Amino acid sequence: MKRCEHRTNYDLREEALDPQLTDHLAECESCAQRARRAEAFDTVVRSAMITSVPDDLTAKLLALVPGLMPPMLVRSKHWKLQRRAFVGLSGFASILALGLVIYGVYLLANTVGVGDWLATASTWPGVAIDWLYRHIPSSRSFVAAMIAVRQPLQWMILLLLIWQVWERMPLPNNRQTA
Amino acid sequence: MAEPTTEILYRAQRNDPEAMGALIVSQQHYIYNIAMSVMRQPEDAADLTQDACIKLLRVIGQYNGESRFTTWLYRLVINLGRDELRKRGRRAPEMPPMTDDDGETVDPLSSIADDNRWADPQEVATNHELRAEVTQALDKLEDHYRLALTLYYFDDLRYNDIAEILEVPLNTVKSYIRRGKERLALLLGANQSEAILPAKREPVTDERPNRGRFAFALGWR
Numbered sequence: 001m002k003r004c005e006h007r008t009n010y011d012l013r014e015e016a017l018d019p020q021l022t023d024h025l026a027e028c029e030s031c032a033q034r035a036r037r038a039e040a041f042d043t044v045v046r047s048a049m050i051t052s053v054p055d056d057l058t059a060k061l062l063a064l065v066p067g068l069m070p071p072m073l074v075r076s077k078h079w080k081l082q083r084r085a086f087v088g089l090s091g092f093a094s095i096l097a098l099g100l101v102i103y104g105v106y107l108l109a110n111t112v113g114v115g116d117w118l119a120t121a122s123t124w125p126g127v128a129i130d131w132l133y134r135h136i137p138s139s140r141s142f143v144a145a146m147i148a149v150r151q152p153l154q155w156m157i158l159l160l161l162i163w164q165v166w167e168r169m170p171l172p173n174n175r176q177t178a
Numbered sequence: 179m180a181e182p183t184t185e186i187l188y189r190a191q192r193n194d195p196e197a198m199g200a201l202i203v204s205q206q207h208y209i210y211n212i213a214m215s216v217m218r219q220p221e222d223a224a225d226l227t228q229d230a231c232i233k234l235l236r237v238i239g240q241y242n243g244e245s246r247f248t249t250w251l252y253r254l255v256i257n258l259g260r261d262e263l264r265k266r267g268r269r270a271p272e273m274p275p276m277t278d279d280d281g282e283t284v285d286p287l288s289s290i291a292d293d294n295r296w297a298d299p300q301e302v303a304t305n306h307e308l309r310a311e312v313t314q315a316l317d318k319l320e321d322h323y324r325l326a327l328t329l330y331y332f333d334d335l336r337y338n339d340i341a342e343i344l345e346v347p348l349n350t351v352k353s354y355i356r357r358g359k360e361r362l363a364l365l366l367g368a369n370q371s372e373a374i375l376p377a378k379r380e381p382v383t384d385e386r387p388n389r390g391r392f393a394f395a396l397g398w399r
Contacts, residue, residue: 051210053206057228061203064228068198
Protein backbone atom coordinates (compact mmCIF):
# COMPACT_ATOMS: atom_id res chain seq x y z
CA MET A 1 0.00 0.00 0.00
CA LYS A 2 1.34 3.39 -0.97
CA ARG A 3 2.62 5.37 1.97
CA CYS A 4 1.02 8.75 2.33
CA GLU A 5 2.25 11.68 4.40
CA HIS A 6 -1.22 12.20 5.92
CA ARG A 7 -1.32 8.74 7.42
CA THR A 8 0.57 9.57 10.59
CA ASN A 9 -1.70 12.56 11.13
CA TYR A 10 -4.69 10.30 10.80
CA ASP A 11 -3.32 7.66 13.19
CA LEU A 12 -2.30 10.03 15.94
CA ARG A 13 -5.16 12.49 15.76
CA GLU A 14 -7.02 13.11 18.97
CA GLU A 15 -9.96 15.10 17.74
CA ALA A 16 -12.33 14.72 14.81
CA LEU A 17 -10.69 14.90 11.41
CA ASP A 18 -9.48 18.38 10.51
CA PRO A 19 -10.73 19.88 7.21
CA GLN A 20 -7.39 19.33 5.48
CA LEU A 21 -7.40 15.64 6.32
CA THR A 22 -11.06 15.28 5.39
CA ASP A 23 -10.35 16.83 1.99
CA HIS A 24 -7.43 14.49 1.51
CA LEU A 25 -9.53 11.41 2.37
CA ALA A 26 -12.08 12.50 -0.20
CA GLU A 27 -9.39 12.59 -2.87
CA CYS A 28 -7.11 9.69 -1.92
CA GLU A 29 -8.83 6.31 -2.26
CA SER A 30 -5.90 4.47 -0.69
CA CYS A 31 -6.04 6.60 2.46
CA ALA A 32 -9.85 6.48 2.56
CA GLN A 33 -9.79 2.68 2.47
CA ARG A 34 -7.15 2.62 5.14
CA ALA A 35 -9.12 5.06 7.29
CA ARG A 36 -12.13 2.75 7.13
CA ARG A 37 -9.99 -0.19 8.20
CA ALA A 38 -8.42 1.86 10.97
CA GLU A 39 -11.88 2.74 12.23
CA ALA A 40 -12.92 -0.92 12.07
CA PHE A 41 -9.76 -1.97 13.90
CA ASP A 42 -10.36 0.61 16.64
CA THR A 43 -14.00 -0.41 16.98
CA VAL A 44 -13.19 -4.09 17.50
CA VAL A 45 -10.23 -3.51 19.80
CA ARG A 46 -12.19 -1.02 21.90
CA SER A 47 -15.12 -3.39 22.32
CA ALA A 48 -12.80 -6.33 23.08
CA MET A 49 -10.92 -4.32 25.68
CA ILE A 50 -13.90 -3.20 27.67
CA THR A 51 -14.82 -5.67 30.38
CA SER A 52 -18.09 -5.47 32.29
CA VAL A 53 -17.87 -4.93 36.01
CA PRO A 54 -18.90 -8.10 37.90
CA ASP A 55 -22.48 -7.97 39.18
CA ASP A 56 -21.65 -8.00 42.86
CA LEU A 57 -18.75 -5.56 42.73
CA THR A 58 -20.85 -2.38 42.83
CA ALA A 59 -22.50 -3.44 46.08
CA LYS A 60 -19.11 -4.28 47.60
CA LEU A 61 -17.68 -0.92 46.55
CA LEU A 62 -20.65 1.04 47.89
CA ALA A 63 -20.36 -0.85 51.17
CA LEU A 64 -16.90 0.68 51.54
CA VAL A 65 -18.35 4.16 51.82
CA PRO A 66 -18.83 5.03 55.50
CA GLY A 67 -22.40 6.02 56.28
CA LEU A 68 -23.78 4.78 52.97
CA MET A 69 -25.82 1.62 53.13
CA PRO A 70 -28.03 1.27 50.08
CA PRO A 71 -31.39 -0.41 50.71
CA MET A 72 -30.40 -3.38 48.57
CA LEU A 73 -27.72 -4.28 51.11
CA VAL A 74 -29.99 -4.10 54.15
CA ARG A 75 -31.25 -7.48 55.23
CA SER A 76 -33.53 -8.04 58.18
CA LYS A 77 -32.05 -9.81 61.19
CA HIS A 78 -34.86 -12.36 61.04
CA TRP A 79 -34.71 -13.01 57.30
CA LYS A 80 -34.26 -16.76 57.75
CA LEU A 81 -37.31 -17.03 59.98
CA GLN A 82 -39.31 -14.83 57.61
CA ARG A 83 -38.27 -16.98 54.67
CA ARG A 84 -39.36 -20.17 56.43
CA ALA A 85 -42.66 -18.60 57.49
CA PHE A 86 -43.26 -17.53 53.90
CA VAL A 87 -42.53 -21.02 52.60
CA GLY A 88 -44.75 -22.62 55.26
CA LEU A 89 -47.67 -20.29 54.59
CA SER A 90 -47.29 -20.76 50.84
CA GLY A 91 -47.41 -24.55 51.31
CA PHE A 92 -50.48 -24.30 53.52
CA ALA A 93 -52.21 -22.03 51.01
CA SER A 94 -51.38 -24.45 48.18
CA ILE A 95 -52.82 -27.44 50.09
CA LEU A 96 -55.96 -25.47 50.92
CA ALA A 97 -56.37 -24.46 47.29
CA LEU A 98 -55.89 -28.06 46.17
CA GLY A 99 -58.54 -29.25 48.69
CA LEU A 100 -61.01 -26.67 47.41
CA VAL A 101 -60.40 -27.73 43.82
CA ILE A 102 -60.95 -31.40 44.70
CA TYR A 103 -64.17 -30.54 46.57
CA GLY A 104 -65.36 -28.50 43.60
CA VAL A 105 -64.70 -31.37 41.22
CA TYR A 106 -66.53 -33.75 43.60
CA LEU A 107 -69.61 -31.51 43.69
CA LEU A 108 -69.57 -31.16 39.92
CA ALA A 109 -69.21 -34.92 39.47
CA ASN A 110 -72.23 -35.52 41.72
CA THR A 111 -74.27 -33.01 39.77
CA VAL A 112 -73.67 -34.69 36.42
CA GLY A 113 -74.05 -38.24 37.79
CA VAL A 114 -70.45 -39.25 37.75
CA GLY A 115 -70.77 -39.95 41.48
CA ASP A 116 -72.65 -43.24 40.94
CA TRP A 117 -70.09 -44.41 38.45
CA LEU A 118 -67.27 -43.49 40.85
CA ALA A 119 -69.04 -45.34 43.68
CA THR A 120 -69.17 -48.46 41.51
CA ALA A 121 -65.58 -48.00 40.45
CA SER A 122 -64.47 -47.67 44.05
CA THR A 123 -65.69 -51.23 44.71
CA TRP A 124 -63.47 -52.64 41.96
CA PRO A 125 -60.29 -52.94 44.06
CA GLY A 126 -62.25 -54.96 46.68
CA VAL A 127 -63.68 -57.20 43.96
CA ALA A 128 -60.20 -57.68 42.53
CA ILE A 129 -58.75 -58.59 45.92
CA ASP A 130 -61.58 -61.10 46.56
CA TRP A 131 -60.83 -62.69 43.21
CA LEU A 132 -57.12 -62.83 44.13
CA TYR A 133 -57.81 -64.43 47.52
CA ARG A 134 -60.00 -67.07 45.95
CA HIS A 135 -57.57 -68.02 43.21
CA ILE A 136 -54.23 -67.48 45.04
CA PRO A 137 -54.85 -67.92 48.79
CA SER A 138 -51.18 -67.29 49.63
CA SER A 139 -51.55 -63.70 48.40
CA ARG A 140 -53.40 -62.83 51.63
CA SER A 141 -50.18 -62.41 53.59
CA PHE A 142 -48.65 -60.24 50.85
CA VAL A 143 -51.70 -57.95 50.66
CA ALA A 144 -51.79 -57.71 54.49
CA ALA A 145 -48.15 -56.65 54.54
CA MET A 146 -48.78 -54.03 51.85
CA ILE A 147 -51.74 -52.60 53.76
CA ALA A 148 -49.64 -52.46 56.94
CA VAL A 149 -46.87 -50.40 55.29
CA ARG A 150 -49.15 -48.26 53.15
CA GLN A 151 -49.66 -45.42 55.59
CA PRO A 152 -46.01 -45.07 56.67
CA LEU A 153 -45.01 -45.16 52.98
CA GLN A 154 -47.44 -42.37 52.12
CA TRP A 155 -46.01 -40.19 54.87
CA MET A 156 -42.47 -40.97 53.76
CA ILE A 157 -43.22 -39.99 50.16
CA LEU A 158 -44.86 -36.77 51.34
CA LEU A 159 -41.84 -35.93 53.50
CA LEU A 160 -39.48 -36.69 50.62
CA LEU A 161 -41.45 -34.39 48.33
CA ILE A 162 -41.41 -31.54 50.87
CA TRP A 163 -37.68 -32.04 51.46
CA GLN A 164 -36.93 -31.97 47.72
CA VAL A 165 -38.96 -28.79 47.22
CA TRP A 166 -37.16 -27.19 50.19
CA GLU A 167 -33.71 -28.17 48.90
CA ARG A 168 -34.35 -26.88 45.40
CA MET A 169 -35.59 -23.48 46.48
CA PRO A 170 -32.98 -20.89 45.43
CA LEU A 171 -31.38 -19.08 48.31
CA PRO A 172 -30.94 -15.32 48.00
CA ASN A 173 -27.30 -14.41 47.24
CA ASN A 174 -25.24 -13.50 50.26
CA ARG A 175 -23.95 -9.98 49.87
CA GLN A 176 -20.56 -9.18 51.21
CA THR A 177 -20.57 -5.97 53.09
CA ALA A 178 -16.84 -5.42 53.54
CA MET B 179 -17.84 11.34 30.23
CA ALA B 180 -15.86 9.89 33.14
CA GLU B 181 -14.79 13.17 34.69
CA PRO B 182 -16.95 13.84 37.78
CA THR B 183 -18.48 17.26 38.33
CA THR B 184 -16.76 19.78 40.58
CA GLU B 185 -19.71 19.64 42.93
CA ILE B 186 -19.48 15.87 43.40
CA LEU B 187 -15.75 16.17 44.04
CA TYR B 188 -16.25 19.03 46.47
CA ARG B 189 -18.85 17.07 48.44
CA ALA B 190 -16.84 13.84 48.34
CA GLN B 191 -13.80 15.66 49.72
CA ARG B 192 -16.00 16.70 52.62
CA ASN B 193 -16.99 13.09 53.34
CA ASP B 194 -20.49 13.29 51.92
CA PRO B 195 -21.48 9.59 51.66
CA GLU B 196 -23.85 10.14 48.72
CA ALA B 197 -21.22 12.01 46.72
CA MET B 198 -18.65 9.33 47.50
CA GLY B 199 -21.10 6.66 46.38
CA ALA B 200 -21.85 8.54 43.17
CA LEU B 201 -18.15 8.99 42.50
CA ILE B 202 -17.45 5.29 42.95
CA VAL B 203 -20.39 4.24 40.79
CA SER B 204 -19.31 6.59 38.00
CA GLN B 205 -15.68 5.46 38.10
CA GLN B 206 -15.95 1.73 38.85
CA HIS B 207 -16.12 0.73 35.20
CA TYR B 208 -12.88 2.60 34.37
CA ILE B 209 -11.09 1.47 37.53
CA TYR B 210 -12.04 -2.14 36.88
CA ASN B 211 -10.87 -2.06 33.28
CA ILE B 212 -7.52 -0.54 34.20
CA ALA B 213 -7.25 -3.11 36.98
CA MET B 214 -7.97 -5.87 34.45
CA SER B 215 -5.25 -4.50 32.23
CA VAL B 216 -2.72 -4.59 35.08
CA MET B 217 -3.77 -7.77 36.88
CA ARG B 218 -5.31 -9.74 33.97
CA GLN B 219 -7.41 -11.99 36.22
CA PRO B 220 -11.02 -10.94 36.98
CA GLU B 221 -10.77 -11.84 40.70
CA ASP B 222 -7.50 -9.92 41.08
CA ALA B 223 -8.98 -6.99 39.17
CA ALA B 224 -12.00 -6.95 41.48
CA ASP B 225 -9.70 -6.97 44.52
CA LEU B 226 -7.60 -4.18 43.07
CA THR B 227 -10.75 -2.18 42.32
CA GLN B 228 -11.81 -2.52 45.96
CA ASP B 229 -8.33 -1.56 47.20
CA ALA B 230 -8.29 1.44 44.87
CA CYS B 231 -11.67 2.61 46.15
CA ILE B 232 -10.56 2.23 49.77
CA LYS B 233 -7.49 4.32 48.99
CA LEU B 234 -9.55 6.81 47.00
CA LEU B 235 -11.86 7.37 49.97
CA ARG B 236 -8.85 7.81 52.24
CA VAL B 237 -6.87 10.25 50.11
CA ILE B 238 -9.52 12.09 48.12
CA GLY B 239 -8.94 15.11 50.38
CA GLN B 240 -5.42 15.34 48.97
CA TYR B 241 -6.63 15.84 45.41
CA ASN B 242 -5.82 19.48 44.67
CA GLY B 243 -7.15 19.84 41.13
CA GLU B 244 -3.77 20.32 39.48
CA SER B 245 -4.54 17.56 36.99
CA ARG B 246 -7.84 16.07 35.87
CA PHE B 247 -9.41 13.95 38.58
CA THR B 248 -9.54 10.88 36.34
CA THR B 249 -5.84 11.23 35.53
CA TRP B 250 -5.06 11.38 39.25
CA LEU B 251 -7.34 8.41 39.99
CA TYR B 252 -6.08 6.16 37.19
CA ARG B 253 -2.49 6.80 38.23
CA LEU B 254 -3.46 5.76 41.77
CA VAL B 255 -5.02 2.53 40.43
CA ILE B 256 -1.99 1.68 38.29
CA ASN B 257 0.46 2.35 41.12
CA LEU B 258 -1.57 0.20 43.51
CA GLY B 259 -1.62 -2.58 40.91
CA ARG B 260 2.13 -2.36 40.43
CA ASP B 261 2.66 -2.53 44.21
CA GLU B 262 0.41 -5.57 44.42
CA LEU B 263 2.23 -7.35 41.60
CA ARG B 264 5.58 -6.62 43.21
CA LYS B 265 4.31 -8.01 46.52
CA ARG B 266 3.39 -11.21 44.73
CA GLY B 267 6.78 -11.37 43.08
CA ARG B 268 5.28 -10.85 39.67
CA ARG B 269 6.76 -8.37 37.26
CA ALA B 270 4.83 -5.13 37.28
CA PRO B 271 3.93 -3.60 33.90
CA GLU B 272 6.67 -0.99 33.84
CA MET B 273 7.09 1.25 30.84
CA PRO B 274 10.48 0.36 29.38
CA PRO B 275 12.32 3.30 27.82
CA MET B 276 11.45 3.68 24.19
CA THR B 277 12.96 5.85 21.53
CA ASP B 278 10.61 8.15 19.71
CA ASP B 279 9.15 6.98 16.48
CA ASP B 280 11.98 6.89 14.02
CA GLY B 281 11.74 7.70 10.35
CA GLU B 282 10.93 4.10 9.48
CA THR B 283 7.49 3.88 7.97
CA VAL B 284 5.67 1.21 9.92
CA ASP B 285 2.00 1.04 9.21
CA PRO B 286 0.06 -0.86 11.86
CA LEU B 287 -3.02 -1.25 9.72
CA SER B 288 -1.79 -2.27 6.34
CA SER B 289 -1.74 -5.94 7.37
CA ILE B 290 -5.51 -6.08 7.23
CA ALA B 291 -5.69 -4.58 3.78
CA ASP B 292 -6.62 -7.83 2.03
CA ASP B 293 -8.90 -9.16 4.73
CA ASN B 294 -12.43 -8.15 3.80
CA ARG B 295 -13.67 -8.59 7.34
CA TRP B 296 -12.04 -5.27 8.26
CA ALA B 297 -13.42 -3.32 5.34
CA ASP B 298 -16.60 -2.04 6.94
CA PRO B 299 -16.54 -0.36 10.38
CA GLN B 300 -20.29 -0.96 10.78
CA GLU B 301 -20.01 -4.70 10.13
CA VAL B 302 -17.07 -5.40 12.41
CA ALA B 303 -19.04 -4.10 15.38
CA THR B 304 -21.24 -7.20 15.19
CA ASN B 305 -18.59 -9.70 14.09
CA HIS B 306 -18.22 -11.93 17.17
CA GLU B 307 -15.58 -14.14 15.58
CA LEU B 308 -13.34 -11.16 14.94
CA ARG B 309 -13.89 -9.84 18.42
CA ALA B 310 -12.96 -13.22 19.91
CA GLU B 311 -9.73 -13.20 17.88
CA VAL B 312 -8.89 -9.72 19.13
CA THR B 313 -9.61 -10.73 22.74
CA GLN B 314 -7.27 -13.70 22.34
CA ALA B 315 -4.55 -11.46 20.88
CA LEU B 316 -5.03 -8.91 23.67
CA ASP B 317 -4.40 -11.66 26.23
CA LYS B 318 -1.01 -12.24 24.66
CA LEU B 319 -0.09 -8.57 24.35
CA GLU B 320 2.76 -7.35 26.53
CA ASP B 321 1.63 -5.59 29.72
CA HIS B 322 2.97 -2.15 28.87
CA TYR B 323 1.33 -2.08 25.44
CA ARG B 324 -1.91 -3.41 26.86
CA LEU B 325 -1.98 -0.76 29.56
CA ALA B 326 -1.23 2.06 27.11
CA LEU B 327 -3.90 0.82 24.70
CA THR B 328 -6.46 0.42 27.48
CA LEU B 329 -6.01 4.06 28.39
CA TYR B 330 -5.95 5.06 24.73
CA TYR B 331 -9.27 3.43 23.98
CA PHE B 332 -10.98 5.26 26.82
CA ASP B 333 -12.83 7.87 24.83
CA ASP B 334 -12.03 10.89 26.90
CA LEU B 335 -8.33 10.34 27.58
CA ARG B 336 -5.93 12.43 25.57
CA TYR B 337 -2.29 11.61 24.92
CA ASN B 338 -1.28 14.19 27.51
CA ASP B 339 -3.49 12.51 30.11
CA ILE B 340 -2.07 9.09 29.28
CA ALA B 341 1.47 10.45 29.57
CA GLU B 342 0.62 11.90 32.97
CA ILE B 343 -1.00 8.69 34.18
CA LEU B 344 1.88 6.51 33.04
CA GLU B 345 4.45 9.15 34.04
CA VAL B 346 6.24 8.98 30.69
CA PRO B 347 6.92 11.62 28.01
CA LEU B 348 4.24 12.40 25.45
CA ASN B 349 6.22 11.01 22.52
CA THR B 350 6.74 7.77 24.39
CA VAL B 351 2.97 7.43 24.76
CA LYS B 352 2.54 7.94 21.03
CA SER B 353 5.18 5.30 20.38
CA TYR B 354 3.53 2.87 22.77
CA ILE B 355 0.17 3.27 21.14
CA ARG B 356 1.52 2.96 17.64
CA ARG B 357 3.69 -0.03 18.47
CA GLY B 358 0.99 -1.55 20.65
CA LYS B 359 -1.32 -1.54 17.65
CA GLU B 360 1.40 -3.02 15.46
CA ARG B 361 2.05 -5.72 18.02
CA LEU B 362 -1.63 -6.47 18.36
CA ALA B 363 -2.02 -6.83 14.62
CA LEU B 364 1.05 -9.11 14.59
CA LEU B 365 -0.50 -11.27 17.27
CA LEU B 366 -3.74 -11.37 15.31
CA GLY B 367 -1.69 -12.57 12.36
CA ALA B 368 -0.01 -15.19 14.53
CA ASN B 369 -3.36 -16.43 15.81
CA GLN B 370 -4.56 -16.76 12.26
CA SER B 371 -1.48 -18.82 11.35
CA GLU B 372 -1.95 -21.07 14.40
CA ALA B 373 -5.52 -21.76 13.42
CA ILE B 374 -4.56 -22.67 9.87
CA LEU B 375 -1.18 -24.38 10.35
CA PRO B 376 -0.69 -25.42 13.96
CA ALA B 377 2.40 -27.47 13.10
CA LYS B 378 4.25 -24.48 11.67
CA ARG B 379 3.68 -22.35 14.75
CA GLU B 380 6.56 -20.08 15.64
CA PRO B 381 7.01 -17.92 18.72
CA VAL B 382 6.31 -14.24 18.16
CA THR B 383 9.26 -12.12 19.24
CA ASP B 384 10.02 -8.46 19.12
CA GLU B 385 13.10 -9.00 16.96
CA ARG B 386 11.70 -11.22 14.23
CA PRO B 387 7.95 -11.02 14.32
CA ASN B 388 5.92 -13.84 12.83
CA ARG B 389 4.07 -12.00 10.13
CA GLY B 390 0.79 -13.77 9.62
CA ARG B 391 -2.08 -12.91 7.36
CA PHE B 392 -3.10 -9.86 9.36
CA ALA B 393 0.39 -8.45 9.50
CA PHE B 394 0.89 -9.16 5.83
CA ALA B 395 -2.40 -7.57 4.98
CA LEU B 396 -1.53 -4.54 7.10
CA GLY B 397 1.57 -4.31 4.91
CA TRP B 398 4.27 -4.03 7.54
CA ARG B 399 7.68 -3.80 6.06
